[in-house]
Amino acid sequence: MFAPSLDGYKGIYEKAKLLILNVFGIFATATVPKASDWPYDVTELKAPDGSITAKFVSVGATLTELWVKDKNGKARDVVLGYDDPSKLSSDPDHPVFNAIVGRYANRMKNGTFSIPISKDPTSGPGPINSSRILGQVTLHGGLIGWDRRNWTVVEKSETSVTYKHIDKADEGFPGTVTAYATHTVSDGGVLNTVIRATASEKTPIMLTQHTYLNLDAFEDGVNDILNHNLEIGGSKVIDLDTNAIPTGKFINVTGTPFDFKKAQTIGARWSKTVDLCGQGCQGYDNAWIYDDDVSQKTGTSLWSDKSGIRVDISTNQPSVQVYTSYWMNTIRKKVHGGAGKKYGRWSAVAIEQQGYVAAINTPEWGVDQIYSPERPFEWSSTYKFSTVK
16 A cells, blocks of 8 residues: 555645655765665575575665566566665655555554554553644554664575664654564575564554565566456455545455455456545555465465466465555666656555554454564565466
8 A cells, every 4th residue: 555545635745755854864865875885785685496586675674676487487577666776765756665664554544543542542641643644644654654764684694684673663653663574585486574573662563565566577568467367365355434544344345346356357347446546546455354364375366477477475464455556656677667667557566464454543343453562563474476377
């Protein structure tokens, strides 16, 4: 999930981000940083069998390249991103390319919460107001979430890297959270990411990895993901209001454009997706609830018949957000066509494993997203790449 539901909120959001980024001096210079310059230092991981290569940078513990082989054995970079990684910190459009998102991913109504949680909190212990954006909500942890914070490499090998981030009550959340994100590649085209976080006091935590995929990698004249096949092991999606805030209800997917229990192309019911991802938006920006525990089996599958690349995703999270990039408008990486072309609408699909959206404001669900020294947080997802003929 990235974009606001209303164009007016989008304008407010971008102006606020520009102001904050300038105040903190986060905008990069015109000089492209060297691969060794922290926080844009590049770490490359390769599986011993050559099936997968991934590159990461310290800002946001972000995945910047992901090379896997197509059905003809040719390697393709299947994630969106920048040639200049400093744009992760400075791009005013801020699509959140493949970063770790926190302290609280997705939306939080009115940017407020209480401990214990309540429906419409107006007061609570400690600083309960995180930075508000979009007028009605806080998105992805506030104006400067974990995706734009500078993480530090604490351990790495040829196949694994671990980043550390200390969140000292950033964006108005209570207490300090210390997080470790470990990315690992292994034989058979496997990428695994594990995030562990501990809090100094009670605080809401919900994290995700905001990975944008195009399994054709913009080759063979393919510029969108509408013909990608999608399968989701979920029978219900979270019902949203016009600000993309959960109403507390769920929608049964049967007979609706949300029904991917059996594989369909993303564009199969495209004419019926107008306004599904927000007012005036066409496509998806919605959260499915998995029917079962998918920590040891596939929860979401995505594949392209064109390239033959397939990914099967398992996770310890109960939900998956699928965003089809309606608001995308960013210069492509050279490997995807370069400066003369842009990533546009529907050019990728972000598949984000996460908790229940805004459960911190929805007590009727009975979902506990408050963590403490006695209750650490852990997020884990595995992406298994293969090919179909």
